[in-house]
Amino acid sequence: MIETGRARRGVSPLLRLRGIETAYGGSQALFGVDLEIHAGECVALLGRNGMGKSTTVKSIMGLQRLCGGDVEWRGRSLRRLGAHRIARSGLGLVPEGRRVFPSLSVRENLIATAREAPGRAVGWSLDDIYGMFPRLRERQRNLGCHLSGGEQQMLAIGRALMTNPDLLILDEATEGLAPLVRGDIWRCIQSLKERGLALLVIDKNLGPLMRVADHHYILEKGSVVWQGSSEALRARPELVRDHIGM
Numbered sequence: 001m002i003e004t005g006r007a008r009r010g011v012s013p014l015l016r017l018r019g020i021e022t023a024y025g026g027s028q029a030l031f032g033v034d035l036e037i038h039a040g041e042c043v044a045l046l047g048r049n050g051m052g053k054s055t056t057v058k059s060i061m062g063l064q065r066l067c068g069g070d071v072e073w074r075g076r077s078l079r080r081l082g083a084h085r086i087a088r089s090g091l092g093l094v095p096e097g098r099r100v101f102p103s104l105s106v107r108e109n110l111i112a113t114a115r116e117a118p119g120r121a122v123g124w125s126l127d128d129i130y131g132m133f134p135r136l137r138e139r140q141r142n143l144g145c146h147l148s149g150g151e152q153q154m155l156a157i158g159r160a161l162m163t164n165p166d167l168l169i170l171d172e173a174t175e176g177l178a179p180l181v182r183g184d185i186w187r188c189i190q191s192l193k194e195r196g197l198a199l200l201v202i203d204k205n206l207g208p209l210m211r212v213a214d215h216h217y218i219l220e221k222g223s224v225v226w227q228g229s230s231e232a233l234r235a236r237p238e239l240v241r242d243h244i245g246m
């Protein structure tokens with residue numbers, strides 16, 4: 001199953017999923033998912049609709065309770081922490097569907113969940129976010145509900161960055177956006193990677209995703225069926241055909 005090792009002997013991953021199982025009521029969605037993300041690495045989570053990508057993300061963030069396995073962050077279990085504490089532990093989420101606060105302004109959205117970077121002299125400031133997305137500066141007094149889809153996506157990313165995460169999770173961040181705006185989001189993701197942020201990216205646009213990701217996991221019905229590098233994935237077009245559908 002593992003086509004290319006990324007053995008980093010002696011280096012433990014930032015995030016490690018150990019056989020996680022998650023169910024919605026009586027209906028099991030994840031069947032023992034193992035996944036690792038190292039510091040500074042960009043990992044892609046692939047698979048068709050309904051295969052368990054968002055459930056994996058919700059399980060990491062404590063938004064969906066595990067019924068088996070464990071999520072370890074810097075070697076410590078997150079299993080008994082609530083979603084609020086997990087969100088303040090250095091894991092930032094840009095959720096599927098963006099979910100900006102509709103009745104708060106852009107500026108209020110950015111500061112509502114902001115968190116200082118512990119042990120780091122300089123974290124993300126409002127100015128940094130406005131530097132990355134000048135459109136948000138222009139719109140800073142507008143309400144979340146009055147923004148375009150692209151602006152809402154930039155705001156969702158900015159809001160997650162204001163928690164000063166060490167790992168940023170993006171669940172379908174380019175979904176439903178016009179091609180130009182999509183390009184802006186990919187450039188943002190690339191620049192976050194260059195700054196050394198670890199990333200977990202879920203996206204249907206395999207081309208840009210393969211350019212930015214170091215390692216890929218393919219989910220099929222709640223289980224990892226393959227993992228490997230972008231190069232290894234490029235060499236296996238049948239994997240893309242059978243499990244990703246492009």
Ligand SMILES: Nc1ncnc2c1ncn2[C@@H]1O[C@H](COP(=O)(O)OP(=O)(O)O)[C@@H](O)[C@H]1O
Nearest residue numbers: 024027029047048049050051052053054055056
């Ligand atoms: N809130 C929910 N209640 C019940 N079942 C759900 C819920 N969310 C997702 N599921 C089911 O869990 C499975 C995985 O869904 P999901 O993780 O959203 O897939 P993906 O993000 O890969 O499209 C699907 O069978 C889906 O129908």
Ligand SMILES: [Mg+2]
Nearest residue numbers: 053054055096
């Ligand atoms: Mg999803």
